[in-house]
Amino acid sequence: MALLVVALLFVALLGACARSPAxxxxxxxxxxxxxxxxxxxxxxxxxxxxxxxxxxxxxxxxxxxxxxxxxxxxxxxxxxxxxxxxxxxxxxxxxxxxxxxxxxxxxxxxxxxxxxxxxxxxxxxxxxxxxxxxxxxxxxxxxxxxxxxxxxxxxxxxxxxxxxxxxxxxxxxxxxxxxxxxxxxxxxxxxxxxxxxxxxxxxxxxxxxxxxxxxxxxxxxxxxxxxxxxxxxxxxxxxxxxxxxxxxxxxxxxxNADWRDGARASLDARARAYLDINCGHCHNARGPADTSGLLLDSSVVSTRQLGICKPPVAAGQGTGDHTFDIVPGQPAQSILVYRMRSLDPGAMMPELGRDLIHEEGVALVSEWIGAQNGRCDSET
Known part of the structure; x- marks a missing residue:
């Protein structure tokens, strides 16, 4: 009987070891x-x-x-x-x-x-x-x-x-x-x-x-x-x-703000947080998109670097025939929104990591641009 108990305990210990996470x-x-x-x-x-x-x-x-x-x-x-x-x-x-x-x-x-x-x-x-x-x-x-x-x-x-x-x-x-x-x-x-x-x-x-x-x-x-x-x-x-x-x-x-938390964070804070995590790792002063002149990480305070009334560095299909990265009050005329809405590999932003449009993210950034005041030179 004692031997049986010992055997059962041994089997139980083996089972416990087998279940222990590696x-x-x-x-x-x-x-x-x-x-x-x-x-x-x-x-x-x-x-x-x-x-x-x-x-x-x-x-x-x-x-x-x-x-x-x-x-x-x-x-x-x-x-x-x-x-x-x-x-x-x-x-x-x-x-x-x-x-x-x-x-x-x-x-x-x-x-x-x-x-x-x-x-x-x-x-x-x-x-x-x-x-x-x-x-x-x-x-x-x-x-x-x-x-x-x-x-x-x-x-x-x-x-x-x-x-x-x-x-x-x-x-x-x-x-x-x-x-x-x-x-x-x-x-x-x-x-x-x-x-x-x-x-x-x-x-x-x-x-x-x-x-x-x-x-x-x-x-x-x-x-x-x-x-x-x-x-x-x-x-x-x-x-x-x-x-x-x-x-x-x-x-x-x-x-950073939670981009969805409109009850506790301002529209500006939420949009900037969204652009920071989705775009800022490339669009920063040291990043792969540094030559674009468009900087979207959280440290940027210059409205020009944020794209407001800033013409694109290089023209092409990525502009959607729009003139400025951000046109205050006019998200539909802003290159930033155009590229966020695009699924064309030559125009879409971010370039990798998505096959769908982030409708809620586009809506947030569009609302943020729509709330901005001002007018760009040569705006049409």
Whole structure:
């Protein structure tokens, strides 16, 4: 009898070990074939769980990606921390792994197999700090990995069973149908970026061309997050778990507006936050679009640099035959709105990351331009 009890205890211990989440595994070089080899996220096809020490986070205003929802996480090796910077991305230690999982709510009902729902994120998508995979369709997970030589970008595409994600160096095109609340559907192609496109977006310094995180800046992260054990200020939580040093008091930390929060933020603050995250990583004084003269990051105060009554540097189809980047009071005559509404690869902005028009974003920027006063010289 005693031997039977010991045997049963041994089997139970083995089962417990089998169920324990594997630790995060940082790869100092190479490109692991599967996401599971990093150990950051674990899926059994029903639940997506975060490994120990993996911290979820969100942004005040996120980048638009064809209405996809995103689960963002960060992990750092024990005993290391990011150094706070007021304006730029934090200085992350070697070994940092930042993940961003793109997913959609399932359309359900009689919708097509490739149908996903256009809807705001809701608490029922979550299980703890992970995801309820019975309610969502995962598309891809992108990693930014801080190695000795700098950041590396890797994209992993999830299989239909949502049990494994495989490295996709060349990117991928996934046909989907976006279903609105009224039942209407729009076919589109979700584009998983290739490695060059990942590097192109994250190389926000046109001189060094070094890859860096876009969202991991104080002004984007200074907000509360609904963790599994309750809501708390994100930057405070980062400090509590040892992931951030050198941060000032909350009152001295910059904060971008939530672009949707018209009750607590001004129209100007919301539009500037939207342009900052969607356009500012290229349209800044050091970015790939620096020669355009149009600067849209949050630090810009010059109305001319913001595009108000500024002619484009180079004429062409990107102007839509309009004369100025922004015409006060006239969004329909502004190049900025034209390019946001375009799906032409030679004119659309942003150039990558979307196959759909962000109607709500266009409406916000149009309202912002419409509220501006003034008149441009030679305005027609």
């Amino acid at each position: 630790p995060v595994r940082f790869h100092a070089d190479g490109s692991p074939r599967t996401l599971a080899e990093w150990g950051v996220l674990q899926s059994d096809g029903t639940r997506l769980r975060l490994a120990g020490g993996v911290l979820p986070y969100d942004l005040n205003t996120p980048l638009f990606s064809d209405y996809a929802h995103k689960l963002r996480t960060v992990w750092m090796p024990a005993g290391t921390a990011a150094q706070y910077r007021a304006d730029d991305s934090f200085a992350f230690p070697v070994g940092t792994i930042i993940s961003k999982t793109f997913y959609y709510p399932r359309a359900g009902g009689a919708a097509a197999a490739n149908a996903v729902l256009k809807a705001d994120a809701t608490p029922d998508e979550r299980i703890g700090d992970g995801l309820d995979l019975t309610r969502v369709r995962m598309i891809e997970t992108r990693l930014l990995v801080r190695r000795e030589g700098g950041w590396a970008a890797l994209a992993y595409v999830w299989n239909d069973a949502q049990t494994e994600a495989v490295l996709s160096r060349a990117g991928a095109s996934l046909p989907l149908q976006l279903v609105a609340q009224d039942g209407g559907g729009t076919d589109f192609t979700y584009q998983v970026p290739d490695q060059n496109q990942c590097a192109g977006c994250h190389a926000s310094n046109n001189t060094t061309r070094a890859i860096a995180p876009i969202g991991a800046k104080a002004r984007h992260l200074h907000r509360d997050y609904a963790y599994a054990n309750g809501s708390a200020p994100q930057l405070q939580r980062w400090q509590q778990v040892g992931y951030l040093t050198g941060a000032p008091a909350a009152a001295a930390t910059p904060r």
